[in-house]
Amino acid sequence: MPASHQGGCHCGQLRYAFDAPLADIAHCHCADCRRSSGGILVTWLTVPLSSFRWLRGTPAEYASTPTCTRSFCRHCGAQLTLFSALSPHSLDISVACLDQPERAPADRHIWVRSRLPWLSVDPQLPEEDEETL
Numbered sequence: 001m002p003a004s005h006q007g008g009c010h011c012g013q014l015r016y017a018f019d020a021p022l023a024d025i026a027h028c029h030c031a032d033c034r035r036s037s038g039g040i041l042v043t044w045l046t047v048p049l050s051s052f053r054w055l056r057g058t059p060a061e062y063a064s065t066p067t068c069t070r071s072f073c074r075h076c077g078a079q080l081t082l083f084s085a086l087s088p089h090s091l092d093i094s095v096a097c098l099d100q101p102e103r104a105p106a107d108r109h110i111w112v113r114s115r116l117p118w119l120s121v122d123p124q125l126p127e128e129d130e131e132t133l
Helices: 031-037
Strands: 004-008 015-019 025-028 042-048 052-056 060-063 068-072 079-084 090-094 108-110
Touching: 004 052, 031 042
Parallel strands: 025 108
Antiparallel strands: 004 015, 015 052, 025 042, 042 090, 060 068, 068 079, 079 090
């Protein structure tokens, strides 16, 4: 049976759960993630879309690119998920919004060609100029 995990936004208006292992976890360095989150990178984990469910609230959404839709809390602004039409059976979840983010260390870097030149995080992890998975 897959592990069950929960998370939510800063103000508590949104809560979610998913039943899947904590896997495929990547530090994303793309400019879209930086600008949408206000952070210097976003760490995402990927789960099967069928394993994810909202427990409380309905997030706001917007298309950040022609193929990506991001969900966030309309009250506190926390960014929670990213859906890509290029991977229609999976969903990316922000590790920072997990109840136990310490259980989800990254296993790679993606979009490193956009990485800020002064940033060094987990230099031992493999790097991809874009995203290949």
